[in-house]
Amino acid sequence: MTNIKYGFQPLDEIMTQLGISNSDIVRASTEQLTHKMVQKGRKGCPINPHIKQKIANALNNAQKEQVFTIRELFNY
Numbered sequence: 001m002t003n004i005k006y007g008f009q010p011l012d013e014i015m016t017q018l019g020i021s022n023s024d025i026v027r028a029s030t031e032q033l034t035h036k037m038v039q040k041g042r043k044g045c046p047i048n049p050h051i052k053q054k055i056a057n058a059l060n061n062a063q064k065e066q067v068f069t070i071r072e073l074f075n076y
Contacts, residue, residue, distance in 0.1 A: 006044035011073040028062035
């Protein structure tokens, strides 16, 4: 089994620009979401669509300026 990586995702840049940390995302989540899931999402390690949705929901809860979709946050 190989370790597939897609490179840093748009999620990483968006979180950096907004000044939001992984901890902020985990805290803002109303679903079960871990720091490891968020980190994998930022770095481009494969995560399933359900986890992508959890991250998008948590990011939208953490900030109110813009609503982000999965397509805006991930390029795979």
